[in-house]
Amino acid sequence: MDEVNGLEMSHCDEMGNKELAALVDTLFxxxxxxxxxxxxxxxxxxxxxxxxxxxxxxxxxxxxxxxRELSTGNFKVHMDAQARALIIKNSKGxxxxxxxxNIPFLLSSIGDDEITTEPYNDALYKIVEHDEHITRLQxxxxxxxxxxxxxIYGGLGTKISPQTHLDYEFILEELSPNxxxxxxxxxxxxxxxxxxxxxxxxFESHKDEDFYGFGEQFTYGSLKGHKVPIMIRxxxxxxxxxxxxxxxxxxxxxxxxxxxxxxxxxxSTLSVPQYITSDRRCLFLETSEYTSFNLTDPDRVTVxxxxxxxxxxxxxxxxxxxxITEYTSYxxxxxxxxxxxxxxxxxxxxxxxxxxxxxxxxxxxxxxxxAAVWIPDWCGQxxxxxxxxVALKRLWWNWEADANAYPDWKAFxxxxxxxxxxxxxxxxxxxxxxxxxxxxxxxxxxxxxxxxYLVRAPNQQPYIVHSxxxxxxxxxLTNPEAREWFKxxxxxxxxxxxxxxxxxxxxxxxxxxxxxIILKENKPPSTYHNLYAEMWAKLNQEVMEEQSxxxxxxxxxxxxxxxSPQYMSLAWTGDHNVCxxxxxxxxxxxxxxxxxxxxxxxxxxSDIGGYNTIEGQLRGAxxxxxxxxxxxxxxxxxxxxxxRTHEGILPERNAQxxxxxxxxxxxxxxxxxxVALAPYRKKLMQEAHEKGWPMMRHLVLYYPHDxxxxxxxxxxxxxxxxxxxxxxxxPSASFVKVYFPQDSRDVSWRHVWxxxxxxxxxxxxxxxxxxxxxxxxxxxxxxxxxxxxxxVDFANTYCDYVANVK
Numbered sequence: 088m089d090e091v092n093g094l095e096m097s098h099c100d101e102m103g104n105k106e107l108a109a110l111v112d113t114l115f116x117x118x119x120x121x122x123x124x125x126x127x128x129x130x131x132x133x134x135x136x137x138x139x140x141x142x143x144x145x146x147x148x149x150x151x152x153x154x155r156e157l158s159t160g161n162f163k164v165h166m167d168a169q170a171r172a173l174i175i176k177n178s179k180g181x182x183x184x185x186x187x188x189n190i191p192f193l194l195s196s197i198g199d200d201e202i203t204t205e206p207y208n209d210a211l212y213k214i215v216e217h218d219e220h221i222t223r224l225q226x227x228x229x230x231x232x233x234x235x236x237x238x239i240y241g242g243l244g245t246k247i248s249p250q251t252h253l254d255y256e257f258i259l260e261e262l263s264p265n266x267x268x269x270x271x272x273x274x275x276x277x278x279x280x281x282x283x284x285x286x287x288x289x290f291e292s293h294k295d296e297d298f299y300g301f302g303e304q305f306t307y308g309s310l311k312g313h314k315v316p317i318m319i320r321x322x323x324x325x326x327x328x329x330x331x332x333x334x335x336x337x338x339x340x341x342x343x344x345x346x347x348x349x350x351x352x353x354x355s356t357l358s359v360p361q362y363i364t365s366d367r368r369c370l371f372l373e374t375s376e377y378t379s380f381n382l383t384d385p386d387r388v389t390v391x392x393x394x395x396x397x398x399x400x401x402x403x404x405x406x407x408x409x410x411i412t413e414y415t416s417y418x419x420x421x422x423x424x425x426x427x428x429x430x431x432x433x434x435x436x437x438x439x440x441x442x443x444x445x446x447x448x449x450x451x452x453x454x455x456x457x458a459a460v461w462i463p464d465w466c467g468q469x470x471x472x473x474x475x476x477v478a479l480k481r482l483w484w485n486w487e488a489d490a491n492a493y494p495d496w497k498a499f500x501x502x503x504x505x506x507x508x509x510x511x512x513x514x515x516x517x518x519x520x521x522x523x524x525x526x527x528x529x530x531x532x533x534x535x536x537x538x539x540y541l542v543r544a545p546n547q548q549p550y551i552v553h554s555x556x557x558x559x560x561x562x563x564l565t566n567p568e569a570r571e572w573f574k575x576x577x578x579x580x581x582x583x584x585x586x587x588x589x590x591x592x593x594x595x596x597x598x599x600x601x602x603x604i605i606l607k608e609n610k611p612p613s614t615y616h617n618l619y620a621e622m623w624a625k626l627n628q629e630v631m632e633e634q635s636x637x638x639x640x641x642x643x644x645x646x647x648x649x650x651s652p653q654y655m656s657l658a659w660t661g662d663h664n665v666c667x668x669x670x671x672x673x674x675x676x677x678x679x680x681x682x683x684x685x686x687x688x689x690x691x692x693s694d695i696g697g698y699n700t701i702e703g704q705l706r707g708a709x710x711x712x713x714x715x716x717x718x719x720x721x722x723x724x725x726x727x728x729x730x731r732t733h734e735g736i737l738p739e740r741n742a743q744x745x746x747x748x749x750x751x752x753x754x755x756x757x758x759x760x761x762v763a764l765a766p767y768r769k770k771l772m773q774e775a776h777e778k779g780w781p782m783m784r785h786l787v788l789y790y791p792h793d794x795x796x797x798x799x800x801x802x803x804x805x806x807x808x809x810x811x812x813x814x815x816x817x818p819s820a821s822f823v824k825v826y827f828p829q830d831s832r833d834v835s836w837r838h839v840w841x842x843x844x845x846x847x848x849x850x851x852x853x854x855x856x857x858x859x860x861x862x863x864x865x866x867x868x869x870x871x872x873x874x875x876x877x878x879v880d881f882a883n884t885y886c887d888y889v890a891n892v893k
Contacts, residue, residue: 142223142224142245142246143223144189144190144191144223144224145171145189145190145191145223145224145225146171146172146186146189146190146191146192146224146225146226146227147224147225147226147227148166148168148171148226148227149226149227149228149229149241151228151229152166152168152227152228152229152230153230154166154167154168154169156176157230157232157237158232158237159232159235159236159237159259159260159261159267160235160261160264161177161178161261161264162175162176162177162178162259162261162267163175163176163177163180164230164237164259166227166230166239170188171188171189172185172186172187172188172189172291173185173186173192173239174186175259175267175401177403178264181403183267183368183401183403184290184291184368184370184401185290185291186289186290186291187289187290187291187386187387190289190387191222191223191224191225191243191289192225192288192289192290193225193243193255193257193271193286193287193288193289194221194222194223194225194243194286194287194289195221195222195243195253195273195280195283195284195285195286195287195395196218196219196220196221196222196283196285196287197218197219197220197282197283197284197285198216198217198218198219198285199217200214200215200216200217200377200393201213201214201215201217202214202318202377202599202600204598206553207553207555207556208321208553208554208555209552209553209554209596209598210320210321210356210554210593210595210596211320211321212318212320212321212354212599214316214318214377216379216391218285218287218391220245221245221287222243222244222245222253222283223244223245224242224243224244224245224246224247225241225242225243226241226242226243226244227239227240227241228240228241228242229241235260235261236258236259236260237258237259237260238256238257238258238259239256239257239258239259240254240255240256240257241254241255242254242255243255243273243283244280250277250278250279251277251279251280252277252280253273253275253276253277253280253283254273254274254275254276255271255272255273255274256270256271256272256274257269257270257271258270258271262400264403265402265403265404265409265413266400266401266402266403266413266417267400267401267402267403268398268399268400269397269398269399269400269401270396270397270398271286271288271396271397271398272286272395272396272397273286273395273396283395284393284394284395285391285392285393285394285395286391286392286394286395286396286397287389287390287391287392288389288390288397289387289388289389289390290387290388291386291387291388292364292382292384292385292386292387292388293385293386294311294385294386295365295794296311296364296365296366296368297309297311297364297365297787297797297798298310298311298362298363298364298380298382299362299363299364299365299682299685299785299787300359300361300362300363300682300685300686301315301317301353301355301358301359301360301361301362301380301682301686302317302355302357302358302359302361302647302648302682302683302686302688303355303356303357303358303658303660303661303679303680303682303683303686303688304353304355304678304679304682305322305352305355305660305669305670305671305675305676305678305679305682306352306353306669306670306675306678307352307353307678307800308678308681308682308785308797308798308799308800308801309365309797309798310353310362310380310382311382311385312382312383313350313352313353313382313383314350314353314379314380314381314382314383315350315353315379315380315382316350316353316354316358316377316378316379317358317359317360317377317378317379317380317617318354318358318377318378318599318616318617319355319356319357319358319594319595319616319617319619319620319646319647319648320354320355320356320358320595321354321356321595322354322355322356322661322670322671352670355679356594356595356620356645356646356647356661357620357645357646357647357648357651357658357660357661357679357683357688358617358648359371359418359647359648359649359686359687360372360374360378360380360390360399360649361414361418361649361685361686362380362685363407363410363411363414363685365407365787365791365792365797367404367405367406367407367410367791368401368410369401369402369403369404369410369413369414370390370399370400370401370402371399371400371402371414371417371649372390372392372397372398372399372649373398373399373400373649374392374394374396374397374398374399375614375615375616375617375618375648375649376392376393376394376613376614376617377392377393377599377613377616377617378390378391378392378393379391393613400417402414406788406791407787407788407791408778408780408788411684411685411687411778411779411780411781411788412778412779412780414686414687414779415652415687415689415778415779416779417650418649418650418651418652418653418686418687419650419651419652419653419654419687420652420653420687420689420775420776420777420779421652421653421655421656421657421687421688421689421690421775421776422637422656422776423769423772423773423775423776424641424656424657424690424728424729424772425638425639425640425641426769427458427459427510427587427639428458428641428728428729429458429762429765429768429769430456430458430762430765431455431456431457431458431459431730431758431761431762432455432456432457432458432730432731432732432754432758432761433458433459433460433461433512433729433730433731433732434446434447434450434457434459434460434461434731434732434744435460435461435463435694435695435731435732435733435734436460436461436462436734436745437462437463437464437468437480437734437738438464438492438738439492439493440492440493440494440499443460443462443503446460446745447460447503447507447509449745449751450745450751450754450755451507453748453751453752453754453755454755455751455754455755455758456755456758456759456761456762457509457758458509458510459509459510459511459512459587459588460503460509460510460511460512461511461512461513461514461590461731461732462493462511462512462513462514463482463513463514463590464480464482464489464492464514465488465489465493465496465513465514466482466483466484466485466486466487466488466489466513466514467482467483467485467489467491467492467524468480468481468482468483468489468492469481469482469483469524469557471555471556477702477737477740479555479736479737480736480737480738481555481557482514483520483524483527484516484518484519484520484557484559485519485520485523485524485527485529485530485531485532486515486519486531486576486577486580486581487524487527487528487529487580488580488584490526491526496584497583497584497585500584500585500586501585504585504587510586510587510588511584511585511586511587512586512587512588512589512590512641513581513586513588513589513590514589514590514592515577515581515589515590515591515592515627516591516592516593516594517561517562517564517573517593517594517596517623518552518554518559518560518561518562518593518596519531519532519535519541519559519560519561519562520532520557520558520559521551521558521559521560522558529580531576532549532559532560534572535549535560535562535569535572535573536548536549536560538568538569538572539563539566539607540562540563540566540568540569540572540573541560541561541562541563541569542560542561542562542563542597542598542604542605542606543563543604543605543606544603544604544605545602545603545604545605547605550598550603550604552596554596561596561597563606563607564619564622564623564626565606565607565608565610565615565622566606566607566608569607570626573626574626574629574630574633577627577630578630578633578634582630582634582636586640587639587640587641588640588641588642588643588656589642589643590642590643590659591623591624591627591642591643591644592644592645593623593645593646594619594620594623594624594644594645594646594647595619595620595646596619597612597615597616597619598612598616599612599613599616600612600613601613617648618648620644620646620647620648620651621647621648621649621650621651621654623644623646624642624644624647624651624654624655625654627642627654628642628654628655640656641656641657641729642655642656642657643655643656643657643658643659643692643729644657644658644659645658645659645660645661645662647688651688652687652688652689655688655690656690657690657691657692657728657729658683658688658690658691658692659691659692659693659694659729659731660675660676660679660680660683660691660692660693660694661679662694662697662698662699663675663676663693663694663697663698663699664697664698664699664710665696665697665698665699665700665710665711665712665716665735665741666697666710666716667716667816667817667818669800669801671699672697673697673716673719673720673723673816674800674801674816675801676693676720676723677723677800677801677804677814677816678800678801679693680692680693680727680783681781681783681784681785681800681801681804682785683781684780684781684782684783684784684785685781685785687779688781689775689779689780689781689782690728690772690775690782691727691728691781691782691783692724692727692728692729692730692731693720693723693724693727694731694732694733695717695720695721695724695730695731695732695733696712696716696717696720696732696733696734696735696741696742697712697716697720697733697735698733698735698736699735699736700712700735700736700737700740700741702737702740711737711740711741711742712735712740712741712742713742713818714742714746714750715818715819715858716742716818717741717742717743717744717750718753718757718858718859719814719815719816719858721744721753721754721757722757722814722815722859722861723814723816723861724757724761725757725760725761725764725861726764726782726783726804726806726810726812726814726861726863727782727783728768728772728782730757730758730761732744753858753859756859756885757859759881760878760881763877763878763880763881764806764875764877764878765877766874766877767807767809767810767871767874767875767878768782770807770874771806771807774807782806782807783804783805783806784804784805784806784807784808785799785804785805786799786803786804786805786828787799788805789805789808789828790828790829790830793828793829793849795826795828795849796826796828799826801816802816802823802824802826803823803825803826806863807871808866808870809865809866809869809870809871809875810863810864810865810866810871810875810878811825811827811836811863811864811866812861812862812863812864813825813854813856813861813862813863814861814862815856815861815862820856821855821856821857822853822854822855822856823853823854823856823862824851824852824853824854825845825851825852825853825854825862825864826849826850826851827845827846827847827848827849827850827851827852828847828849829847829848829849830847834847834866834867834868835847835866835867836864836865836866836867837864837865837867838854838862838863838864839863839864839865839878839879839882840860840863840882840886841886844867845864859885865878865879
């Protein structure tokens with residue numbers, strides 16, 4: 088109802104509910120509610136739709152709101168009465184944020200979201216959003232400046248009837264010349280609006296604005312056209328439990344979620360409410376509740392948070408790289424890795440002391456640069472039989488060295504480290520198994536349960552996490568005493584052996600539903616689900632610092648949230664399928680590492696060869712690692728922060744670098760290529776620490792106006808500013824097609840292996856990629872200060888060797 092007997096909405100906006108009711112009583116001999124009821128009854132009786140079934144969305148500006156710019160530091164804020172839009176400009180007059188014409192930029196809704204987990208995996212979430220009776224009317228009654236803030240006041244409603252409104256405030260404040268803080272909150276509710284506990288922020292975009300970031304995204308380059316849920320969770324594959332095909336699980340997760348409001352292909356264990364666009368815009372939230380970014384409408388962005396307050400920042404910058412620098416000043420920056428990481432590969436080996444000894448010896452005989460061995464099963468293997476011929480080898484989560492597989496563990500670590508100059512890395516997660524392993528000295532689950540150090544169910548008993556058929560308690564990181572207790576466990580039972588780091592797994596298992604768990608900190612778990620990963624990384628960083636190991640040891644993580652980078656040594660992209668695909672395979676690994684770079688995860692890598700394997704679990708289905716896939720993944724890993732292999736969940740079914748003399752020889756060649764990049768990689772690590780720039784860079788960071796570049800996802804990337812890489816990501820492929828963006832600086836790209844030059848002319852060129860020769864190109868004229876000389880020398884020597892052999 089746009090008018091009430093000639094009383095325009097804009098005038099109503101200036102009145103409170105009591106004043107409006109008094110005026111209506113004066114104008115009518117009966118109440119507005121009585122009149123409305125009578126009219127609605129008549130309309131219903133003749134079969135027409137109710138008047139309030141649909142209200143045209145609009146924004147109304149009170150007469151007290153002056154049509155002029157207000158300032159908070161360098162930012163100008165203007166409620167343009169003619170455009171009926173809120174406009175924010177930087178100090179140079181560029182619009183960095185704008186609401187849509189006559190469309191509310193703040194909305195609220197009711198409805199309970201469905202956030203459920205799979206019965207066999209508590210970290211595999213399905214999300215279905217429910218928004219009912221969304222407010223469609225927004226009034227702006229007052230704008231004022233105070234203490235360097237611009238404060239906007241008004242109301243939200245579904246209709247203009249009195250007693251059906253929410254009062255809000257929207258506060259803008261400059262934090263620095265390039266960062267504008269915003270807070271939107273509901274401050275008062277009329278009684279009928281008591282259940283409106285959610286906020287939506289809507290603002291302008293356009294069809295050609297591409298969005299990047301949101302943590303690690305595995306399937307898409309630009310996220311324009313998608314709805315991105317921000318909640319740390321496993322991707323759509325399953326591990327353990329029914330052991331169905333990960334392809335099937337991914338498809339089911341996507342279809343069920345997508346049509347319920349959750350783009351399942353955007354799920355991630357490293358999920359961040361932040362983006363950077365090709366239009367040099369950046370926005371992020373400081374809150375932790377479940378959020379989604381709806382980019383499906385070409386003309387707008389809708390940020391939805393399951394809370395009545397939304398806080399974040401709008402970031403300004405002259406380039407996308409500058410926006411990353413500004414953003415990472417908030418989220419924190421990853422420090423350069425210790426030098427030993429650049430000295431060789433980290434070989435993932437499980438199966439016991441004798442096997443590790445044998446493979447290390449073979450690696451050294453093949454002249455393989457070996458920095459460390461990663462031994463995930465140091466705590467023992469927990470075998471899960473799937474079929475008579477297939478068994479999964481999981482880990483015992485009791486965090487104590489296994490005396491059978493690794494007798495005298497400390498002496499073994501010392502021998503490798505001191506005698507063979509090979510460091511040792513292990514594995515840890517925040518779960519404590521409910522089943523006591525035979526021969527274990529301490530029952531950590533029972534210790535923690537007795538002291539109430541575990542997340543609890545409503546009956547006060549430990550909440551049990553289910554993960555692929557295994558059961559465990561989850562450490563309550565909101566309990567300071569629990570944190571100190573587990574830090575002691577890590578020091579005494581993990582670090583005390585003299586290791587140099589570990590895979591710090593998990594961090595996504597904390598339930599979101601308050602009906603399921605109780606935390607020591609008396610706040611809803613919805614507040615802590617995403618923060619748990621940050622807290623888990625912070626705990627492990629503190630352990631390293633307290634032992635003065637933070638400059639020499641490395642911990643790598645797969646789960647993270649907004650401020651995780653400051654606590655991480657290194658990120659890794661989680662459990663990939665041993666396949667080539669874009670969702671969870673080799674292609675997805677590239678996409679995830681590039682995406683994470685926009686969100687501050689500058690130092691990253693992936694499991695060489697992948698992890699998830701299917702053999703015998705599903706009739707007629709098989710997914711095992713081929714030698715070709717292993718070799719191509721080795722090539723990709725050359726351009727990451729750490730060169731680390733993984734045997735996969737079924738090692739005997741997968742191709743391994745230690746299979747025979749040929750695989751050892753090829754592995755040694757790729758390890759030397761990785762080492763050849765060490766001087767250049769160290770410079771990129773320092774740049775990441777000082778500026779927040781990722782090592783692996785999407786080309787859009789340098790060519791934001793190139794439409795072809797903006798749509799790239801995984802086919803090519805820049806390793807720093809001076810090396811263009813196009814990995815081979817398909818089976819049986821002997822070449823790649825490489826796009827060389829148009830560059831006005833007389834740039835060309837020299838193929839490292841052949842020496843051939845390719846002009847930066849905006850065209851695709853075909854480049855041969857024999858195994859062991861990934862497509863890589865040095866920018867000419869050279870600007871790397873000689874840091875790529877080792878790479879050129881290695882390539883020339885190798886090509887001469889190959890030519891002589893032929």
